[in-house]
Amino acid sequence: MDQRISTALKDGVTVVTASRRLAHAFRQQYNSSHQANGAVTWQSPAILPWNGWLSALWDGLQFAGSTSPVRLGAWQELVLWERVIRESPASSELLQVGATAATAQEAWHLSVQWRLDLALFDSQGHEDARIFAGWAKRFHKICDGQSSLDTARVPDYLRGVMRQVRLPKRLLLLGFDEFTPQQQDFITACREAGCGIELLNRTSASVATQTVRIPFPDTEQEISAAARWVRGIMEGGNASGIAVVLPDLTARRKQVERVFRTILEPNLQLTGWPEKSRIVNISAGEPLANYPLISSALAILSLSPGANDWKALSAFVRDRHLAGAETERTARGLLDARLRGYGRSQLSIAELRDAVREKSSCCPILDRALAGWLGASEAAPSNQAAGQWCRTFSEMLKAVGWPGEHALNSAEYQTVEAWKGALSELARTDFVVGEMPKGEAFSLLSRIVAGTMYQPESPNAPVQILGTLEASGLQFDHLWIAGLNDETWPGPPSPNPFLPLSLQRNAGVPRCCPERELAFATLVTERLLASSPDIVLSYPTRKDDTELAPSPLILSVPEAAPADLCLWTGNTYKRIIQQSRAMERMVDEQGPPLGADVWQRGGARVFQYQAGCPFRAFAELRLGAEDLENPTPGLDARQRGTLVHATLEAVWKEIRTHDGLCRRNDISKVIQDAAEAAISRLENDRGGQLPPRFALLERQRLERLIAQWLEIEKSRKPFEVVQPEGERYAEMAGIRVKVRIDRIDRLPDDREVIIDYKTGSPNIHSWDTDRPEEPQLPLYSTIHETPLAAVLFAEVKPGEVRFRGLTDGAVVIPGADSTDLAARISEWRGVLERLGTQFRAGHAEVDPKDPAKTCRYCSHSTLCRIAESATYGNEEDGRSK
Numbered sequence: 001m002d003q004r005i006s007t008a009l010k011d012g013v014t015v016v017t018a019s020r021r022l023a024h025a026f027r028q029q030y031n032s033s034h035q036a037n038g039a040v041t042w043q044s045p046a047i048l049p050w051n052g053w054l055s056a057l058w059d060g061l062q063f064a065g066s067t068s069p070v071r072l073g074a075w076q077e078l079v080l081w082e083r084v085i086r087e088s089p090a091s092s093e094l095l096q097v098g099a100t101a102a103t104a105q106e107a108w109h110l111s112v113q114w115r116l117d118l119a120l121f122d123s124q125g126h127e128d129a130r131i132f133a134g135w136a137k138r139f140h141k142i143c144d145g146q147s148s149l150d151t152a153r154v155p156d157y158l159r160g161v162m163r164q165v166r167l168p169k170r171l172l173l174l175g176f177d178e179f180t181p182q183q184q185d186f187i188t189a190c191r192e193a194g195c196g197i198e199l200l201n202r203t204s205a206s207v208a209t210q211t212v213r214i215p216f217p218d219t220e221q222e223i224s225a226a227a228r229w230v231r232g233i234m235e236g237g238n239a240s241g242i243a244v245v246l247p248d249l250t251a252r253r254k255q256v257e258r259v260f261r262t263i264l265e266p267n268l269q270l271t272g273w274p275e276k277s278r279i280v281n282i283s284a285g286e287p288l289a290n291y292p293l294i295s296s297a298l299a300i301l302s303l304s305p306g307a308n309d310w311k312a313l314s315a316f317v318r319d320r321h322l323a324g325a326e327t328e329r330t331a332r333g334l335l336d337a338r339l340r341g342y343g344r345s346q347l348s349i350a351e352l353r354d355a356v357r358e359k360s361s362c363c364p365i366l367d368r369a370l371a372g373w374l375g376a377s378e379a380a381p382s383n384q385a386a387g388q389w390c391r392t393f394s395e396m397l398k399a400v401g402w403p404g405e406h407a408l409n410s411a412e413y414q415t416v417e418a419w420k421g422a423l424s425e426l427a428r429t430d431f432v433v434g435e436m437p438k439g440e441a442f443s444l445l446s447r448i449v450a451g452t453m454y455q456p457e458s459p460n461a462p463v464q465i466l467g468t469l470e471a472s473g474l475q476f477d478h479l480w481i482a483g484l485n486d487e488t489w490p491g492p493p494s495p496n497p498f499l500p501l502s503l504q505r506n507a508g509v510p511r512c513c514p515e516r517e518l519a520f521a522t523l524v525t526e527r528l529l530a531s532s533p534d535i536v537l538s539y540p541t542r543k544d545d546t547e548l549a550p551s552p553l554i555l556s557v558p559e560a561a562p563a564d565l566c567l568w569t570g571n572t573y574k575r576i577i578q579q580s581r582a583m584e585r586m587v588d589e590q591g592p593p594l595g596a597d598v599w600q601r602g603g604a605r606v607f608q609y610q611a612g613c614p615f616r617a618f619a620e621l622r623l624g625a626e627d628l629e630n631p632t633p634g635l636d637a638r639q640r641g642t643l644v645h646a647t648l649e650a651v652w653k654e655i656r657t658h659d660g661l662c663r664r665n666d667i668s669k670v671i672q673d674a675a676e677a678a679i680s681r682l683e684n685d686r687g688g689q690l691p692p693r694f695a696l697l698e699r700q701r702l703e704r705l706i707a708q709w710l711e712i713e714k715s716r717k718p719f720e721v722v723q724p725e726g727e728r729y730a731e732m733a734g735i736r737v738k739v740r741i742d743r744i745d746r747l748p749d750d751r752e753v754i755i756d757y758k759t760g761s762p763n764i765h766s767w768d769t770d771r772p773e774e775p776q777l778p779l780y781s782t783i784h785e786t787p788l789a790a791v792l793f794a795e796v797k798p799g800e801v802r803f804r805g806l807t808d809g810a811v812v813i814p815g816a817d818s819t820d821l822a823a824r825i826s827e828w829r830g831v832l833e834r835l836g837t838q839f840r841a842g843h844a845e846v847d848p849k850d851p852a853k854t855c856r857y858c859s860h861s862t863l864c865r866i867a868e869s870a871t872y873g874n875e876e877d878g879r880s881k
Contacts, residue, residue: 017473212557754781
């Protein structure tokens with residue numbers, strides 16, 4: 001620690017810093033120096049960031065009995081700004097009042113801190129500035145009317161009652177690159193009140209002797225080099241005082257964390273190691289809402305007793321932060337699969353409880369949690385104050401056992417405490433909001449956690465990764481400043497849109513113009529270059545397709561190459577594992593054979609999948625590795641196909657024959673009744689009714705489609721439907737399966753026609769190959785005992801209704817081809833027996849018939865790893881398999 005600061009603290013001087021991080025760093029240094037000297041106890045140092053010092057002065061004023069106004073918190077202010085904006089005529093033209101209020105709040109703070117005169121907005125401002133000036137006057141009036149004070153005006157209020165404020169005798173200001181006019185006025189008032197204030201400009205203890213500028217091809221290589229530089233220093237025996245500074249740290253946080261973890265702490269990637277780094281501390285926090293515990297809480301509170309999206313309920317059932325999540329993990333996974341199988345895009349909590357209480361669920365803890373959640377939700381009034389909603393939300397979370405049955409680690413415990421802080425912020429808005437419905441309260445809470453930047457506290461780390469402002473006033477033994485290209489540093493200007501640009505320029509408001517950004521970046525650069533004796537400056541030369549140049553602020557620094565640095569040259573865990581691999585080729589294409597007298601599920605899919613790819617047939621039909629369903633709003637293609645099948649089944653059960661179809665006058669009524677019955681059956685299977693309007697539209701669609709199809713049927717010769725939608729048990733090549741033939745027609749000569757309904761576009765040409773894509777009709781034909789006159793696909797889809805298939809030549813059906821049907825059936829039997837023999841023997845080779853097509857509709861690529869196989873072929877053989 002700087003001797004001047006240490007001496008001042010021992011003398012009882014109050015130290016005020018420009019940032020919380022700087023205050024924390026000085027406090028640690030002061031405490032460490034006492035510990036190093038063998039002290040057991042010592043006076044806690046008076047080190048505070050600027051805003052913390054103002055808060056301490058305000059609190060002291062309250063304790064002294066002063067009748068001061070109520071000080072508004074940040075979210076109280078924002079809600080008040082939203083109220084002002086919503087009540088203004090201009091609100092009708094706004095798409096996002098919340099975002100506008102946040103920008104207006106920022107404009108108010110800037111105008112107060114930089115002494116912008118609202119009276120000049122009419123003459124020097126644009127229309128938005130004039131509207132803002134009206135909002136600001138209204139905001140000021142409301143605050144005065146309810147005796148409240150916004151944060152921006154706290155220094156001015158304290159300056160007005162300076163005689164009542166308990167100021168320290170001496171004050172030391174550290175890490176300030178510049179002061180706002182408001183801060184300068186306040187400092188002047190403090191001095192006039194007898195407070196001795198000194199501004200300490202810190203310089204490096206030794207001039208940087210190794211400052212170099214190094215270009216890198218891209219940001220990934222730049223950050224990787226910085227991490228290797230840090231590790232090289234640490235392995236050289238210097239394990240502290242190391243920092244990496246990035247101007248755009250917030251945007252690159254994920255990349256930086258990943259690269260540094262890979263190089264400095266690769267063990268954290270292994271199972272069983274703590275997730276929190278002990279070597280690196282990244283100053284850029286994340287929104288509180290991004291933490292899993294918080295996103296879980298928000299998801300729980302977002303549920304409605306009524307209709308909920310199936311994805312929300314699926315996530316709820318699988319949430320590890322609920323009571324019994326570990327105890328009932330397997331049962332809840334099966335419950336989730338069953339919910340998906342309902343095919344419904346929305347479910348109520350009551351319907352979820354019905355599913356939970358089924359005998360196959362075995363989730364009593366989840367049932368009790370749902371009952372408690374429902375009770376807490378229904379007990380709450382429809383409108384209540386924010387503080388009461390906080391209690392309701394806490395009761396709802398407690399009812400489901402949040403944050404879970406597992407013991408919380410330190411980071412999780414801190415996250416839960418941060419959640420409580422967010423609830424407190426919501427409760428404080430009572431002062432300006434009043435009563436509101438649950439949706440509004442939840443929306444405000446969601447915005448609070450999304451707008452709260454948070455990072456759990458961790459033990460002191462030797463390596464600090466900081467933004468440029470957070471490094472203000474700090475000293476380092478080794479410093480790397482990355483990302484100093486001409487687009488990032490100086491940064492682009494971003495003036496507040498509600499403030500007249502001319503006033504911002506004249507006052508020198510931050511980020512108002514390129515000249516202001518250049519001046520500030522120059523100041524910060526000079527300060528950083530004086531903060532360490534060993535500095536590396538780096539920048540990427542390309543970002544995507546854009547060529548980048550070094551920042552003009554570092555052109556005077558001599559350029560070097562990465563080879564000039566002492567970078568750690570070791571391998572990452574990934575590379576070590578790759579290099580130490582002992583490659584062994586093993587052909588594993590054979591599973592256990594199918595047992596005798598076993599009924600195989602899947603029906604015709606056994607032969608379809610075996611023809612498409614033997615591995616898929618084995619994985620899905622033998623191992624049960626099936627894709628989970630994803631319900632969609634309305635009906636998916638499979639459900640619509642089911643409706644067509646069910647409607648046609650009901651129609652033919654009623655009219656039975658071709659003669660009946662041609663002679664009856666009530667065919668429209670038959671179709672209508674059949675469509676209505678099909679929809680009712682589907683609703684029973686789904687466990688809930690379709691929306692009335694949607695059901696009506698679906699019934700009308702079915703009626704039109706079936707009527708079109710029956711016109712095609714009328715053009716045929718006489719027939720009788722003998723088996724609509726019948727089930728059969730069959731055996732082929734020793735495989736016993738259950739098949740469902742959509743329809744069998746009997747002709748006057750007692751021969752029969754097998755018909756399979758399709759709502760897609762079937763491919764009959766694959767029947768001519770040894771790997772047929774649509775083997776249903778060939779299979780049905782080979783197991784059928786009665787002589788066949790035709791095997792047909794009935795293609796029933798809007799805009800295209802027709803027969804496709806084969807006839808024996810004696811029967812003419814539009815759309816079907818004539819052939820020697822008996823010979824073709826004999827050929828099909830040979831193909832199916834070969835496929836069946838392979839499946840029964842356990843043949844499971846990864847061998848897609850057409851990878852571009854077959855693999856596109858298969859969900860087992862992660863299991864068969866066909867993509868990795870192709871990559872391996874490129875590496876080893878120089879070609880793709």
